[in-house]
Amino acid sequence: MTGIYIHIPFCAQRCTYCDFYFVTTATSHAPFVEALCAEIRLRASAYASRDPVGTIYIGGGTPSLLHPEDLGRIIATLNDTFDCTHVQETTIEVNPEDVTPTYLAALRGLGIDRLSIGIQSFFEDDLRFMNRIHDAKQARSVVTSARDAGFDNVSIDLIFGLPEQPPEYWSANLEIAGSLDVPHISTYGLTIEDGTPLKNKVQRGLVEAVPEEDMSDQFRFTIDYLRERGYEHYEISSFAKPGHRAVHNHRYWSHANYLGFGPSAHSFWWGALPASRWANIRNLRRYQALLTQHVAPVDEKEHVSIDALADEYIMLRLRTADGLDLEELESRYGVDLLTDRVDELADLETSGFIQPIRNHTVRLTDLGKTVCDSVTARLLPG
Numbered sequence: 001m002t003g004i005y006i007h008i009p010f011c012a013q014r015c016t017y018c019d020f021y022f023v024t025t026a027t028s029h030a031p032f033v034e035a036l037c038a039e040i041r042l043r044a045s046a047y048a049s050r051d052p053v054g055t056i057y058i059g060g061g062t063p064s065l066l067h068p069e070d071l072g073r074i075i076a077t078l079n080d081t082f083d084c085t086h087v088q089e090t091t092i093e094v095n096p097e098d099v100t101p102t103y104l105a106a107l108r109g110l111g112i113d114r115l116s117i118g119i120q121s122f123f124e125d126d127l128r129f130m131n132r133i134h135d136a137k138q139a140r141s142v143v144t145s146a147r148d149a150g151f152d153n154v155s156i157d158l159i160f161g162l163p164e165q166p167p168e169y170w171s172a173n174l175e176i177a178g179s180l181d182v183p184h185i186s187t188y189g190l191t192i193e194d195g196t197p198l199k200n201k202v203q204r205g206l207v208e209a210v211p212e213e214d215m216s217d218q219f220r221f222t223i224d225y226l227r228e229r230g231y232e233h234y235e236i237s238s239f240a241k242p243g244h245r246a247v248h249n250h251r252y253w254s255h256a257n258y259l260g261f262g263p264s265a266h267s268f269w270w271g272a273l274p275a276s277r278w279a280n281i282r283n284l285r286r287y288q289a290l291l292t293q294h295v296a297p298v299d300e301k302e303h304v305s306i307d308a309l310a311d312e313y314i315m316l317r318l319r320t321a322d323g324l325d326l327e328e329l330e331s332r333y334g335v336d337l338l339t340d341r342v343d344e345l346a347d348l349e350t351s352g353f354i355q356p357i358r359n360h361t362v363r364l365t366d367l368g369k370t371v372c373d374s375v376t377a378r379l380l381p382g
């Protein structure tokens, strides 16, 4: 099954920490929707017959800036060109300031059954620091509005490690999310990315980044807090009540095929030496211009070697609670970690970073989750 990702490259204003591709100047969405549908049709001619669609994820940018008619046109184009009869989950990212009961009802009418809401914080000063548009009141009411509109499958994003954030805010954010009974929470430690307004402020000494140790403490606190309240920590950044794991993201973590449409979207496909990946150009005008000429808007394409795929698979699987299945690693990628990394595995277990291996599967401990990247680096075969 294929996962489909649609990138909607519009935002009303720039959040200080964000390095995603978007524009804030669009006066009309029509040329983009036209181009996006053209890209879907172009790719469908090569890929639609090979694998049915399992999940659809509409992200961005801010997809909720699109009118439901535009979203309907995109979904109709997917249905016309790909086999979408087996779709298990259709998600859209929305921002709290955009969603009215009418808008939510329209999304339901389009067959969208999961919302990912960019709340980030329930506190006014945090939201101002991040230059979010919505206010604390909207952050608190949007989950109820979503539920009233019939969305049972709701995820919210929250960010920890904000400079100058009072220490009690993070636990309060988690408490509010819990009291709203949100079934899925994605938590992200703030990263200071190059080229962002936040990075600029840090470089000018106006803002001080939160020390690594404090970030780790907040992450450990999050794991314990949410676990005690019935959330399963099923991936480093993802917590779900039973039955609410994200199906689409599971495709990424399982190395399944996915196709990305829209500027800057990425794709991955098995079947060519042994797999290939490509990224679309990060320029809306050029993206639209190429598609008016029926040219694929690809910036970079690479064939991925089996060794690189093995490295990536180890990295992806260690992030998950299901863990890294060593037998699968050997049969799919030809890597025998039990032989090649026997000493490292023993040392990681003794040091408390991985659990004792059961059913040929390596899983991180809570301590290991705080240093996931360095544990991964120690197990990479290269």
Ligand code: SF4
Binding pocket: 010, 011, 012, 013, 014, 015, 018, 019, 020, 022, 060, 061, 062, 095, 118
């Ligand atoms: S709304 Fe989302 S994509 Fe847009 S600037 Fe903010 S974080 Fe980035």
